[in-house]
Amino acid sequence: MNFDYLRQKRFLLVDDEQELLDMVVSILNEDGFQNIQTAKTVKEAIAISETWHPEIAILDVMLPDGSGFNLMEKLKSTSDYPVLFLTARGEDEDKFRGFGLGADDYMVKPFLPKELLFRVNAILRRSYKDENPLVKLQNSEIDFDRAEIIKNGEHIPLTAKEYDILAALYRNAGRIVTIDALCEAAWGDNPFGYENSLMAHIRRIREKIETNPSHPVSLITIKGLGYKLIVEGK
Amino acid sequence: MKSVPKLIRRFVGIMLLSSILLIILNFILLAVYTVSQAPNAYPWKTAEEVADNLLQNENGYSLSEDASLELKNSNAWAIFIDNKTMQVVWQTTNLPETIPMSYSVSDIASLTRGYIDGYPTFTGEAENGLVVLGYPKDSFWKHMWPSWDYNLIANLPKTVLFALAVNTALIFIIYLFANSKLLISVKPIVSGIQALSTNEAVHIREKGLLSELAVNINKTSDILQTQNRQLRKKETARANWIAGVSHDIRTPLSMVMGYAGQLENDKRLPEDDRQKAMVIVKQSKRMRNLINDLNLASKLEYNMQPINPKKENMVAIVRQIVVDFINMDIDDKHPIEWNTDETLTVCSVNADKELIRRAVSNLIQNSINHNEQGCKIYVNITAENDKCTVTVADDGVGTTDEQIERLNNSPHYMVCDENTSEQRHGLGLLIVKQIVAAHGGITGIGHSSYGGFSVKLIFPVTYADK
Numbered sequence: 216m217n218f219d220y221l222r223q224k225r226f227l228l229v230d231d232e233q234e235l236l237d238m239v240v241s242i243l244n245e246d247g248f249q250n251i252q253t254a255k256t257v258k259e260a261i262a263i264s265e266t267w268h269p270e271i272a273i274l275d276v277m278l279p280d281g282s283g284f285n286l287m288e289k290l291k292s293t294s295d296y297p298v299l300f301l302t303a304r305g306e307d308e309d310k311f312r313g314f315g316l317g318a319d320d321y322m323v324k325p326f327l328p329k330e331l332l333f334r335v336n337a338i339l340r341r342s343y344k345d346e347n348p349l350v351k352l353q354n355s356e357i358d359f360d361r362a363e364i365i366k367n368g369e370h371i372p373l374t375a376k377e378y379d380i381l382a383a384l385y386r387n388a389g390r391i392v393t394i395d396a397l398c399e400a401a402w403g404d405n406p407f408g409y410e411n412s413l414m415a416h417i418r419r420i421r422e423k424i425e426t427n428p429s430h431p432v433s434l435i436t437i438k439g440l441g442y443k444l445i446v447e448g449k
Numbered sequence: 450m451k452s453v454p455k456l457i458r459r460f461v462g463i464m465l466l467s468s469i470l471l472i473i474l475n476f477i478l479l480a481v482y483t484v485s486q487a488p489n490a491y492p493w494k495t496a497e498e499v500a501d502n503l504l505q506n507e508n509g510y511s512l513s514e515d516a517s518l519e520l521k522n523s524n525a526w527a528i529f530i531d532n533k534t535m536q537v538v539w540q541t542t543n544l545p546e547t548i549p550m551s552y553s554v555s556d557i558a559s560l561t562r563g564y565i566d567g568y569p570t571f572t573g574e575a576e577n578g579l580v581v582l583g584y585p586k587d588s589f590w591k592h593m594w595p596s597w598d599y600n601l602i603a604n605l606p607k608t609v610l611f612a613l614a615v616n617t618a619l620i621f622i623i624y625l626f627a628n629s630k631l632l633i634s635v636k637p638i639v640s641g642i643q644a645l646s647t648n649e650a651v652h653i654r655e656k657g658l659l660s661e662l663a664v665n666i667n668k669t670s671d672i673l674q675t676q677n678r679q680l681r682k683k684e685t686a687r688a689n690w691i692a693g694v695s696h697d698i699r700t701p702l703s704m705v706m707g708y709a710g711q712l713e714n715d716k717r718l719p720e721d722d723r724q725k726a727m728v729i730v731k732q733s734k735r736m737r738n739l740i741n742d743l744n745l746a747s748k749l750e751y752n753m754q755p756i757n758p759k760k761e762n763m764v765a766i767v768r769q770i771v772v773d774f775i776n777m778d779i780d781d782k783h784p785i786e787w788n789t790d791e792t793l794t795v796c797s798v799n800a801d802k803e804l805i806r807r808a809v810s811n812l813i814q815n816s817i818n819h820n821e822q823g824c825k826i827y828v829n830i831t832a833e834n835d836k837c838t839v840t841v842a843d844d845g846v847g848t849t850d851e852q853i854e855r856l857n858n859s860p861h862y863m864v865c866d867e868n869t870s871e872q873r874h875g876l877g878l879l880i881v882k883q884i885v886a887a888h889g890g891i892t893g894i895g896h897s898s899y900g901g902f903s904v905k906l907i908f909p910v911t912y913a914d915k
């Protein structure tokens with residue numbers, strides 16, 4: 216499987232409820248993640264982090280001996296790996312605080328297994344995309360590490376904008392990414408008026424990744440809304 | 450603060466009017482009195498009459514009957530002084546003994562101006578001499594000296610007007626001086642009452658003429674502030690309570706949802722059991738939406754939800770919501786159609802992105818919830834006349850005119866203090882209305898042209914694009 220290397224990532228789960236930990240573990244296991252350690256307190260979490268070096272953490276905000284935000288700061292100070300917050304506090308304030316401190320994502324309980332898995336996979340793909348040997352498409356492969364497309368044994372380089380757009384599509388592989396989100400990925404905040412440029416870039420990406428750019432099979436247009444990247448083996 | 454000048458104007462008006470009225474009244478009284486005093490000239494007239502009626506005959510002089518009677522009635526005496534001899538040549542019988550019988554020119558001048566031996570005397574000119582009437586002592590007060598500068602009399606109208614003006618000004622100044630204290634003490638009271646009506650805390654100086662009123666206003670303000678604080682405290686407590694309950698439900702519901710979600714997708718389970726798990730998932734999702742809505746609705750209702758508006762592109766926000774629904778939708782029963790004109794890429798609205806997301810998501814979720822058998826959902830944005838309109842419509846079951854009327858106009862049970870057993874619709878639309886209202890927009894609920902339900906959210910556009 217194309218994403219196998221992500222399934223090997225080491226997970227640290229921190230929540231004060233054993234039953235919730237069990238459930239999250241079972242959800243992750245079912246999706247193929249096996250390297251998971253759990254902790255119920257800040258102290259335990261720090262101890263595990265120091266000896267076991269997790270590669271992604273899922274943290275509760277309210278822990279018996281401190282807040283998840285403080286825990287994240289401590290974890291990130293030793294080693295920079297992505298953090299997903301899982302909390303029962305849905306207030307926006309917390310949300311901004313979490314992101315302000317460098318959280319990678321934030322989920323409010325309750326959640327469905329597929330919602331959690333989508334977020335986890337998106338974070339992992341974003342954080343460790345350079346480790347990915349190759350992303351397999353139907354007619355070509357993307358090498359994000361070298362920023363090039365391999366089609367029929369030919370290496371075609373990607374421009375910076377094409378790379379940004381493809382990366383945003385790949386993070387959400389199999390899902391629609393809006394025109395606005397793609398413009399933002401390529402041109403930054405308030406990307407008004409770049410819709411035509413985006414269409415031009417999409418056309419050029421298709422020429423690189425598709426066998427027949429007029430009938431795309433990997434980079435699909437969803438009329439009026441956005442684009443979807445179909446990745447093989449997903 | 451318009452009322453104080455108004456008050457002063459009114460006071461001054463009344464004062465001026467009353468002084469003018471008083472002056473006019475005085476003039477009238479004076480005139481009436483003077484007219485009634487006019488007969489006072491009668492001693493002179495009587496003297497003239499007596500002089501006319503004093504007839505010379507062979508025995509000397511005699512007075513007519515009428516004239517004698519008149520003299521008698523007024524208890525007066527009379528003498529006739531001859532021009533040539535300066536002697537009294539005729540007299541009435543009641544002449545007091547002290548009256549001299551011969552007169553010099555200076556005596557005549559003196560008696561004309563004044564008195565003879567204390568008797569006020571009046572003269573009347575006859576053919577050959579002077580008739581002198583003498584009235585009882587102390588019956589008249591004679592003043593024969595007044596004389597005025599000619600100019601004074603000539604300028605009298607001007608002088609009177611000037612005096613009147615000076616008087617009025619004087620009265621005005623006295624009035625202002627006397628009332629300035631009152632006006633000064635009224636001013637803070639007026640502003641205090643005005644502040645009370647806007648629910649501000651008021652504390653005015655408890656001094657001056659109206660200190661008692663000031664004390665009462667301060668007390669009222671204190672009571673109002675205390676009540677406000679208590680009300681606020683109660684509202685905060687209620688919102689916190691709702692937040693607490695929704696927080697406490699989240700963790701157990703996670704477990705229900707998580708495991709049900711796993712069972713739903715567990716291929717080893719028989720189809721029946723997976724169907725059951727699917728129902729649990731669906732109902733859990735409903736509960737999750739309810740918790741989110743309840744919390745937000747109570748916060749919006751009690752103004753505890755911070756609204757952070759920024760210039761946002763409504764097209765981008767709504768497009769993302771639609772894509773999120775499409776990305777998350779597992780069944781194909783509720784396809785969403787993006788109906789927006791492709792040339793409309795930006796529609797700037799000053800908005801809180803998260804809240805707008807909630808409002809539009811609620812509308813799409815509403816269409817899904819109310820159409821179990823499936824329906825097509827149409828999302829559309831138009832920008833016209835400085836208005837950005839987001840429409841979420843469906844071709845589902847829709848609702849009755851009556852229900853639409855009620856959704857548009859009656860208060861929701863959460864914000865209504867009447868008996869509400871009849872109108873238990875969900876919180877979804879309430880939140881939508883609250884959010885749209887907080888953004889200065891309008892919510893319009895109606896029938897959709899596709900046959901189902903339709904909700905329009907109309908927001909004011911911040912400024913022209915591009």
